Every structure is written in C-alpha cells, then in structure tokens.
Amino acid sequence: MDKHSKHLPADERRAVTVAAVIELSGSQNPSEITTAAIAQHMRVTQGALFRHFPNKEAIWQAVMAWVAERLLNRIDRVGQGLDSALAVLEAMFMAHVEFVVEHPGVPRMMFGELQRAEPTPAKRMVQTLIQRYGDRLRVVIDKGKTSGELSAALDADAAATLFIGTVQGLVMQSLLAGDVERMRRDAPGVFAIYRRGIGSTR
Amino acid sequence: MDKHSKHLPADERRAVTVAAVIELSGSQNPSEITTAAIAQHMRVTQGALFRHFPNKEAIWQAVMAWVAERLLNRIDRVGQGLDSALAVLEAMFMAHVEFVVEHPGVPRMMFGELQRAEPTPAKRMVQTLIQRYGDRLRVVIDKGKTSGELSAALDADAAATLFIGTVQGLVMQSLLAGDVERMRRDAPGVFAIYRRGIGSTR
DNA sequence: GCGATAAGGTAGTAATCAGTTACTATCCTC
DNA sequence: GAGGATAGTAACTGATTACTACCTTATCGC
Numbered sequence: 001m002d003k004h005s006k007h008l009p010a011d012e013r014r015a016v017t018v019a020a021v022i023e024l025s026g027s028q029n030p031s032e033i034t035t036a037a038i039a040q041h042m043r044v045t046q047g048a049l050f051r052h053f054p055n056k057e058a059i060w061q062a063v064m065a066w067v068a069e070r071l072l073n074r075i076d077r078v079g080q081g082l083d084s085a086l087a088v089l090e091a092m093f094m095a096h097v098e099f100v101v102e103h104p105g106v107p108r109m110m111f112g113e114l115q116r117a118e119p120t121p122a123k124r125m126v127q128t129l130i131q132r133y134g135d136r137l138r139v140v141i142d143k144g145k146t147s148g149e150l151s152a153a154l155d156a157d158a159a160a161t162l163f164i165g166t167v168q169g170l171v172m173q174s175l176l177a178g179d180v181e182r183m184r185r186d187a188p189g190v191f192a193i194y195r196r197g198i199g200s201t202r
Numbered sequence: 203m204d205k206h207s208k209h210l211p212a213d214e215r216r217a218v219t220v221a222a223v224i225e226l227s228g229s230q231n232p233s234e235i236t237t238a239a240i241a242q243h244m245r246v247t248q249g250a251l252f253r254h255f256p257n258k259e260a261i262w263q264a265v266m267a268w269v270a271e272r273l274l275n276r277i278d279r280v281g282q283g284l285d286s287a288l289a290v291l292e293a294m295f296m297a298h299v300e301f302v303v304e305h306p307g308v309p310r311m312m313f314g315e316l317q318r319a320e321p322t323p324a325k326r327m328v329q330t331l332i333q334r335y336g337d338r339l340r341v342v343i344d345k346g347k348t349s350g351e352l353s354a355a356l357d358a359d360a361a362a363t364l365f366i367g368t369v370q371g372l373v374m375q376s377l378l379a380g381d382v383e384r385m386r387r388d389a390p391g392v393f394a395i396y397r398r399g400i401g402s403t404r
Numbered sequence: 405g406c407g408a409t410a411a412g413g414t415a416g417t418a419a420t421c422a423g424t425t426a427c428t429a430t431c432c433t434c
Numbered sequence: 435g436a437g438g439a440t441a442g443t444a445a446c447t448g449a450t451t452a453c454t455a456c457c458t459t460a461t462c463g464c
Contacts, residue, residue, distance in 0.1 A: 007411055007460050028319040031233045035452060048412050050453065108317045114377045115310045117230040127378055151398075158391035165371015165392070169363050172370060175316045176329055189360035190367070196353075197399030209430050209441050237422060250442050252423060 014052050014062060016042050021063045025105025030112050035059075060122040064113065067106055068129040071099055075136065085144025086195060089163070092140075093194075096167050097187045104180045107171045134160045141198070151200050159198050166194050216254050216264060218244050223265045227307025232314050237261075262324040266315065269308055270331040273301055277338065287346025288397060291365070294342075295396075298369055299389045306382045309373045336362045343400070353402050361400050368396050 008016065020042040024033050035056055039046040053059045078095040079088040100107055113126045137160040144150035150159075170183045170190060210218065222244040226235050237258055241248040255261045280297040281290040302309055315328045339362040346352035352361075372385045372392060 009461095010410075013411080029233070029314075029317050031231070031314075034450085036450090044411095045413055046452090047414080047416095047454075051411060056452065111313055111374070111377075112231075112233070112317075114374070115231050115314075130374070130378055154395070155391040158388060158395055161371050161375050161388060162368060162392050162395050163371075164374060165367045165369070166364060167367070168370040168374060169365075169367015172313070172316070172332070172366060173363050175313075176332055186360060186363060189357040190364050193356070193360055193364050193396075193399040195399075197395040197397075211431095212440080215441080236420085238420090246441095247443050248422085249424075249444080253441060258422065 010052055017049065017052065017059060018063050018066045021059060022066070022103055022105055025109050026103065027105075030105060030109040057120055057122065060109075060113070060120070061125060063109065064122045064125040064129070067103075067110070068125060068132075071096070071106075071129070072132060072136075074099055075133070079140070085140050085147060085149050086199060088140050089137075089144075089198075090191060090195065092137075093163070093167070093191050094187060097170065097183050100167065100171060101180050101184050104174070107168070130164070133164065137163055144198075148200055150198050154198055162194065162197070166190055212254055219251065219254065219261060220265050220268045223261060224268070224305055224307055227311050228305065229307075232307060232311040259322055259324065262311075262315065262322070263327060265311065266324045266327040266331070269305075269312070270327060270334075273298070273308075273331070274334060274338075276301055277335070281342070287342050287349060287351050288401065290342050291339075291346075291400075292393060292397065294339075295365070295369070295393050296389060299372065299385055302369070302373060303382050303386050306376070309370070332366070335366065339365055346400075350402055352400050356400055364396065364399070368392055 017038065020038050021033065024037060024041055028037075035049055036046045038059070039049050049059070053062070074095050075092045078091045082088045082091060110126050110129075113120070113123050116123050138156045141150060141154065141156045141159050145152055145154055145156070170186055173186065174180050174183045219240065222240050223235065226232075226239060226243055230239075237251055238248045240261070241251055251261070255264070276297050277294045280293045284290045284293060312328050312331075315322070315325050318325050340358045343352060343356065343358045343361050347354055347356055347358070372388055375388065376382050376385045
C-alpha cells in the first residue's frame with residue numbers, strides 16, 4: 001500500500017527526485033526548473049529536497065548519472081549478437097532515438113549542461129558520457145572498416161561526430177515542431193543517408 | 203572622436219547592446235546572461251538598457267533578428283554563381299561553420315531559445331529562421347536531384363534535417379572540447395560523409 | 405509498544421534578478 | 435548659446451531564488 005506513503009527511504013526519495021526532474025525537463029526549459037517546481041511535482045515541500053541532496057547541483061549530478069547509466073546500457077545491449085557493423089550502428093541509432101522520445105528532456109538537459117562556463121560535476125558527467133558514447137561508436141566503425149562493410153577511407157572520428165549530430169538534428173526538428181513523436185518517424189530516412197555516407201561502395 | 207562618447211543615439215546603442223549579448227554568449231551560458239552583465243560589458247549602468255528596450259525579452263528578440271539576417275544573407279550570397287548543387291551545399295555548410303566559429307554563442311542561444319516552453323517572440327524568430335534555412339536547403343537539394351547530381355531516391359526533408367544536424371554535431375564536439383576552432387578543422391571530414399550520403403551513385 | 409532516528413513541514417534568510425524612479429549630463433537645433 | 439530632447443546614473447523595489455533552522459510526525463528495530 002504505497003497509497004499515502006509520504007515517508008520514503010532516502011534512496012527511493014532520491015530516485016523519485018531524479019524522475020521528477022526528467023519529467024519536468026520534458027515540458028519546460030531545464031535551466032528554469034526550480035527546486036520549488038521539483039518539490040511540487042513530487043508532492044513534497046521544497047525544503048524536504050535538501051534532506052537528500054546537499055544542494056541543487058547534486059540533484060543535477062544525480063540526474064545526469066541516471067541518464068548516463070541508462071543510455072549507455074541501452075545502446076550496449078542493443079548491439080549484442082549482431083555481426084554486421086551497419087546493423088549495430090542502426091540498432092544503436094534507433095535505441096538512442098527511442099530513449100530520447102521516452103525522455104525528451106534529456107538532450108535539452110545535456111546540451112544545457114554542456115554550455116555552462118564553470119566545469120560543474122554534472123557537466124563533467126555529460127562530457128564523459130559523450131566521450132564513452134563516442135568510444136563505443138569508434139569501435140564499431142573500426143570493426144566495420146576492417147570487415148569491408150564500411151568504406152576503408154572513412155574518417156572514424158568524423159563518422160562518430162556525425163552520428164551524434166544526426167540525433168541532435170532530429171532533436172532540433174522535434175523542438176521546432178513541438179512534436180517528439182516526429183523523431184521516431186523521421187529517424188529511418190535520416191539514418192539511411194548516414195548509412196549511405198559511411199558504407200563501402202555498393 | 204568617439205573616444206569618450208558616452209552618449210550614443212538610440213539605434214547605435216541598440217546595436218552595441220546586441221553585439222554585447224553576442225559576445226557574452228560566446229563565453230557563458232546564454233540563459234544566465236543578466237541585464238547587469240550586458241550593461242557592464244558595454245560600460246553602461248543596468249538601468250540604461252531599459253531606455254532602449256522595453257524589457258529583456260526585447261533584447262533577445264533584437265539579437266535573434268540580427269542573427270537571422272546575417273546568417274541567411276551569408277548562406278544566400280555564398281551559393282550564388284555556383285552551378286553544382288553539391289558545391290552550393292558545401293559552400294553553405296562552410297559558411298555556416300565559419301559563422302558559428304566567429305560567433306560561438308549563436309547556436310547556444312538558438313538552442314536555448316528553442317526549448318523555451320512559452321512561445322516568446324525570440325523563439326518564434328528562431329523557428330522561422332530555421333524554417334527558412336530548411337526551405338533554401340530543400341530548393342538546392344531538389345535542384346540537385348533533377349540534375350542527377352544527387353540521388354534520385356533522396357528524401358529531401360531528411361537531407362535538410364541531417365544538414366542542420368551535421369552542423370549541430372560539430373557544435374556539440376566543440377562544446378565538449380571547449381575549442382571552437384576545432385569546428386573548422388573537423389568540418390570537411392564530416393561534410394565528406396554527408397556528401398557521400400546524398401550524392402548519386404558514383 | 406517504546407524510543408531512537410529518519411523524513412517531512414513551516415517559516416524563515418540572504419542574494420540576485422528584471423524593471424522603475426527621480427535626477428543629471430550631454431547633444432542638437434534654432 | 436538658450437532650451438528642449440535624448441541618453442545615462444544611482445538607488446530603489448518587489449518577486450524569486452537556493453538554501454537553512456527549528457519543530458513535528460512517521461517508521462522500524464528491539
């Protein structure tokens with residue numbers, strides 16, 4: 001009966017807080033999310049938040065840690081058991097898009113965090129997330145090059161940059177249209193061009 | 203002698219304000235730029251700003267208008283006199299990258315404005331800017347398709363989305379590395395993949 | 405069922421923000 | 435060069451922010 005469970009153990013409360021921030025950032029500018037708004041969304045007074053987090057920055061850090069773990073896990077799992085590098089890249093791409101559709105606030109938070117001037121813990125977390133993401137991409141791309149599936153002349157760094165940029169472009173379009181579902185619809189066509197750009201000559 | 207010209211005509215003062223915002227957003231999170239910071243950067247007291255703009259939102263609107271005019275002008279000019287659609291796209295791409303390198307704060311401001319929940323005037327200005335940008339892209343792409351230079355099966359909308367996303371990916375890499383010049387260096391490799399993705403079979 | 409403790413509520417605080425006001429300096433025109 | 439108009443200053447205001455001090459209540463091991 002968690003009907004009126006106003007009291008939650010600390011770790012659960014922290015998890016609920018992270019979920020609240022992720023939900024809120026789907027419908028409003030992440031940089032404008034106040035601690036009061038977070039508290040209201042999880043039906044708790046604002047002061048209660050600071051029983052579980054030393055400050056607001058720590059909340060962001062926890063949110064970014066959640067994102068990093070879930071996103072990397074997802075793109076790791078989805079490529080397992082696939083031989084073709086192109087198939088792996090496509091699966092990663094679609095998994096990434098699906099993740100963003102489920103949590104539309106995530107790319108906004110990440111981009112917002114990246115452009116902070118001061119190197120906050122949350123910012124560093126985003127940086128390592130994207131670097132790890134890039135590492136995984138380069139491994140797959142290199143595999144595809146040696147197997148002959150991808151163009152031998154391909155610049156792996158550029159291909160990784162473009163991969164992430166491709167998702168970013170879809171995000172921007174969805175922000176423009178105010179319609180997240182659009183990403184799912186447009187993803188195949190956009191990836192088709194990318195695939196053609198990196199594949200070996202047919 | 204504009205040595206100590208503390209008094210400027212209103213339109214000049216507005217232009218200086220726009221320039222100040224563009225400069226500031228190159229080195230700090232645009233959403234954290236205060237009217238006090240803008241005023242300080244242009245050696246004027248904070249209150250003086252409101253003699254030329256009714257509110258802060260109007261400042262952002264003026265900034266985005268400046269960006270829209272300059273960016274569209276630039277990508278329009280650069281493609282004139284070129285027959286090849288691919289050459290036009292490449293010229294537009296490089297011009298865009300060059301623009302961002304000169305004004306690194308611009309993509310940050312635009313992305314930040316796009317993810318506002320409320321449809322502010324500045325946000326609408328960004329939306330129409332990107333839509334016009336997309337229109338110009340689609341015209342060139344369609345031309346390339348009929349001339350046989352681009353793949354006949356190409357999805358023009360997807361190609362336009364990817365074009366913008368490609369720039370966006372470079373921006374993200376430069377934010378990661380904290381080095382804007384990197385964009386200029388990485389741009390050719392990234393565009394090469396894009397070109398291969400949209401070009402007709404060689 | 406009792407007491408320690410973990411979790412939440414109430415009601416603040418100081419700092420910072422956009423915007424305003426009353427006054428002053430500078431410019432421009434006749 | 436007088437005088438109105440324009441531009442700028444300094445000090446302020448109310449609203450909002452992250453964060454805190456103090457007290458109350460629920461939970462759980464014994």
